[in-house]
Amino acid sequence: MAESSQQHIDIHVEFSGGAELLFDKVKEHEVKLSHDNNPWTIRKLLVWIKENLLKERPELFVQEDTVRPGILILVNDADWELVGELEYEIQNKDRIIFISTLHGG
Amino acid sequence: MEKGDLSDSSTLLGDLVEARKQIAELKEKLHLCKQKEFQNFQLPNPDEGIDREGSEDDKRKVNELCNKDIRRYSRQLILPEIGVKGQLALINSSVLLVGAGGLGCPSAIYLAAAGVGHIGVVDYDEIELDNLHRQVLHTEERLGKSKCKSVADSIHCADICQRIFSSHKDNVATRYLLNDACVLAGKPLVSASALRFEGQLTVYNHEGGPCYRCLFPRPPPPETVTNCSDGGVLGVVPGIMGNLQALEAIKIITGLKASYVQKLLLYDGLYGSFRSIKLRARKKDCSVCGETPTVTGLIDYESFCGAGPSDKCMLLHILTPEERVTAKQLKEHLGSNSPPLLIDVRPPVEFDICHLPNSCSILFTLSC
Numbered sequence: 001m002a003e004s005s006q007q008h009i010d011i012h013v014e015f016s017g018g019a020e021l022l023f024d025k026v027k028e029h030e031v032k033l034s035h036d037n038n039p040w041t042i043r044k045l046l047v048w049i050k051e052n053l054l055k056e057r058p059e060l061f062v063q064e065d066t067v068r069p070g071i072l073i074l075v076n077d078a079d080w081e082l083v084g085e086l087e088y089e090i091q092n093k094d095r096i097i098f099i100s101t102l103h104g105g
Numbered sequence: 106m107e108k109g110d111l112s113d114s115s116t117l118l119g120d121l122v123e124a125r126k127q128i129a130e131l132k133e134k135l136h137l138c139k140q141k142e143f144q145n146f147q148l149p150n151p152d153e154g155i156d157r158e159g160s161e162d163d164k165r166k167v168n169e170l171c172n173k174d175i176r177r178y179s180r181q182l183i184l185p186e187i188g189v190k191g192q193l194a195l196i197n198s199s200v201l202l203v204g205a206g207g208l209g210c211p212s213a214i215y216l217a218a219a220g221v222g223h224i225g226v227v228d229y230d231e232i233e234l235d236n237l238h239r240q241v242l243h244t245e246e247r248l249g250k251s252k253c254k255s256v257a258d259s260i261h262c263a264d265i266c267q268r269i270f271s272s273h274k275d276n277v278a279t280r281y282l283l284n285d286a287c288v289l290a291g292k293p294l295v296s297a298s299a300l301r302f303e304g305q306l307t308v309y310n311h312e313g314g315p316c317y318r319c320l321f322p323r324p325p326p327p328e329t330v331t332n333c334s335d336g337g338v339l340g341v342v343p344g345i346m347g348n349l350q351a352l353e354a355i356k357i358i359t360g361l362k363a364s365y366v367q368k369l370l371l372y373d374g375l376y377g378s379f380r381s382i383k384l385r386a387r388k389k390d391c392s393v394c395g396e397t398p399t400v401t402g403l404i405d406y407e408s409f410c411g412a413g414p415s416d417k418c419m420l421l422h423i424l425t426p427e428e429r430v431t432a433k434q435l436k437e438h439l440g441s442n443s444p445p446l447l448i449d450v451r452p453p454v455e456f457d458i459c460h461l462p463n464s465c466s467i468l469f470t471l472s473c
């Protein structure tokens with residue numbers, strides 16, 4: 001059993017600022033990622049989200065292997081630019097948030 | 106009896122259609138004209154700025170508080186963080202509010218009440234009825250009037266100067282324009298936005314923090330941008346964000362530390378959560394605030410972003426003319442012996458506001 005718990009990582013994925021509309025308006029997702037030999041990077045997570053969570057219009061979420069301009073990614077409440085962007089290695093219990101910038105007032 | 110009284114309803118209807126067409130044409134002309142003015146917006150020459158010794162503004166500078174000021178501002182004056190020095194800084198300060206809407210109105214109220222000496226307001230819109238639930242300085246009596254004028258009339262303040270920018274006019278082109286203008290003029294930009302139940306706020310271009318381009322070097326595709334008229338917004342949410350903007354501006358003016366430099370505040374009014382996110386620092390390779398900037402003057406922001414400064418609807422061409430039915434044709438079909446099934450694909454909330462009889466609501470969405 002102890003071994004099987006190491007075969008996946010649990011992370012918290014969240015969408016806000018309107019990005020949740022692409023995910024059936026569900027903002028928070030608890031995600032289990034099965035562990036293989038290659039580490040989970042943000043790059044790999046984006047593909048996984050596109051294939052498993054995204055409900056519509058993938059071009060509004062990803063473009064050319066990364067998130068579309070206007071979406072900011074946060075890893076544990078910090079700008080992903082501070083932790084290595086696409087190559088960041090996701091750790092167990094990480095909180096990864098996708099924020100679409102709002103335009104209104 | 107005058108001729109008008111004898112007109113039948115179809116003649117009047119015809120006149121009305123014609124008048125509407127003329128209004129639409131005039132609006133279009135006005136829009137183009139304003140676009141041109143918007144593009145010709147010139148940055149003030151920094152040499153003529155208010156920081157130069159002996160300038161007009163220097164002469165207007167207030168060096169001590171009068172008795173009325175002391176009484177009027179006493180409750181904030183006694184805060185050691187503000188004090189006489191802070192109050193004088195407020196009285197001698199200038200804030201430019203870009204946008205006199207849901208964020209600009211509450212900001213303007215509190216900035217004026219706090220004693221900010223010069224408040225400039227920029228907005229090319231006129232007041233519409235559906236603005237009033239959140240743009241709390243405007244009134245029904247002022248429908249169709251300029252939002253700028255309305256704010257100025259409400260707070261008795263209309264000087265345009267430029268020390269701190271406070272941005273509310275929200276769409277992508279305006280954001281890049283304001284960002285670049287602030288970087289080029291060396292002014293901090295207190296930026297906020299609100300949509301649905303959510304708000305965001307940050308201070309750009311201040312004390313080593315990033316500018317908007319550092320965060321978003323490339324503009325988002327125009328079809329991904331939802332505005333208030335599509336997405337809806339609860340009035341009090343921009344009210345909260347606009348007040349926070351005023352607070353940040355007041356802190357910057359009085360020399361207190363701004364709280365949202367290199368930080369993004371996320372407010373979720375539905376969950377009741379305020380969250381602060383750490384952002385990247387200024388980017389060395391930023392195209393406007395970096396070490397070797399490529400943007401050294403204002404550019405054409407509409408073509409850069411692929412959309413105009415209007416946050417109104419973008420025209421989508423989904424159906425060809427042959428695929429459409431007019432309201433008249435539909436009425437005939439619905440009145441026939443075998444009426445078609447009418448499906449209303451708008452969101453349920455819009456269906457609830459109004460719909461045609463016997464239509465059936467099935468949501469079809471293209472929105473982001």
Ligand SMILES: [Zn+2]
Nearest residue numbers: 316319391394
């Ligand atoms: Zn920058």
